[in-house]
Amino acid sequence: MAAKKTAQRISSFDLAPGRILARKYEVLSLLGAGWEGEVYHIRELATGIERTAKLYFPHRNLKDKSAQRYAKKMHDLRHCPIVIQYSTQEVLLVKGLPVTVLISEYIEGELLSQFIVRQKRKRLSAFMALHLLHTLARGMACVHDLGDYHGDLHSDNIIMQRYGLSFDLKLVDLFSASGSIRENIQSDTVDLIHIFHEALGGAKHYASHPQVIKDICCGLKRSLILKKFKTAGQLTRHLETMQWSK
Secondary structure, eight states: OHHHHHHOOOSOOOOOTTOEETTTEEEEEEEEEOSSEEEEEEEETTTOOEEEEEEEOGGGSGGGHHHHHHHHHHHHTTTOTTBOOEEEEEEEEETTEEEEEEEEEOOOSEEHHHHHHHSGGGSOOHHHHHHHHHHHHHHHHHHHHTTOOOSOOOTTSEEEEEESSSEEEEESOOOOOSSOHHHHHHHHHHHHHHHHHHHTTOGGGGGGSOHHHHHHHGGGOHHHHHHHOSSHHHHHHHHHHOOOOO
16 A cells, blocks of 8 residues: 555645644745645744745655755755755655655745846846856855756756845755766856856847957857866856956
8 A cells, every 4th residue: 555655646735824744844835846846935833943845746756865865965065155055854744645855944035037037128237247157156166166066057046135246146956967977067067158148138139248248158159168167166267367348
């Protein structure tokens, strides 16, 4: 009977606000859903601290491998300021099935994609975009220096908490992608340039950018980007030493 239950597929947990989990947490709202499971905003009953709970669909977390891999990745990268801090793991009974839940810190803010759209003309100025790229590159350099990677960087996977002269950003998710670590680090670096290009308004504004911007974007050609920047650290150093001219 247990084996049959484990084999069942859950497409949604449907946790309503106010539901109590493991006698420890109150569900506040659904934050998002994906291939592996759902993410909820929760409150710890004993302390009132708000946290994030990622519930894994059992058929996407066979033998608990996906959850354990993700928890270890967050732990290994705990000293990187751009990475959300992991707290603990729980096992809950949902719809009659044991469900693994990873508890982590709750980050208030908005998705980078939403922030960009809210700006005047729905894009950032070159000055703001360069500061955004520098913050992202510096944050990812910490990840890359530890021999790890994100695996799927884009503006819907980045939460912006604050901005001004600099940005305060967090990565929403981390992935275990196919290919070597070196290849995934390179892909992260290319993705950073794509985010920069998107923040500047995309292809229709590319021709009007100053040459220093084009020298970073490299026409979004992967081979040209990687010829200049193989890691986020190399990109960071370029941004910190580049000469600005219009």
